[in-house]
Amino acid sequence: MVTKLTKLAAVNIVLSNIGQSPVTRLDNDNPMVNMAGSVIDEVSSSIQSEGWSFNTERDYPFVPDTKKKIAIPDNVIQLDTDPLSNVEVIIRNGYLYDKRAHTYEFDQALDMDVLWLFEFEELPVAFRQYIAVRAANLFAGRSIGSAEAAKFGEREEAQARAAIIEYETSQGDYNMLGTVDNRNYRTYRPSFASIRY
16 A cells, blocks of 8 residues: 655655664654654645645734734744735744834734644645655755765755646746636836835
């Protein structure tokens, strides 16, 4: 029976790249297992921060609590409001902060574009495979300084990267203008390039 790639299987891919034996569990006292898991998490976070159709959500509502504060979940990588809105928000101390009004308080909900960070097992299969292969190459370079192992994996990594681009193209519903979610295309406006805040 074929199963989806788990984090344990990904760790074993990373370990096999440097000639280590596979393990049967992640909670292992072997420092190589822990390091392999850390590299997978690092690569996963880096890849997801690029923003893909599976982890990008448009116009997601964030609602203030009874103290008018908006708490931001830990798995938010990035968020942004519409550039034409009257608020400029950032995340500070786990809450939304308006840099223009200099406040943590909001009177109403804000709809924002959000980039989410997901656990390895929640990712699409193509991304799991790419992360495992990329992590294996990084791990080989870092742990044993093997240029040969990293070079050997470059082709496999390029193929895995092509698979996630294919996935993105298929799932993203892009058109010739590069827009998604049936949004109107905004042309480049030179006047915006000279604005400095």
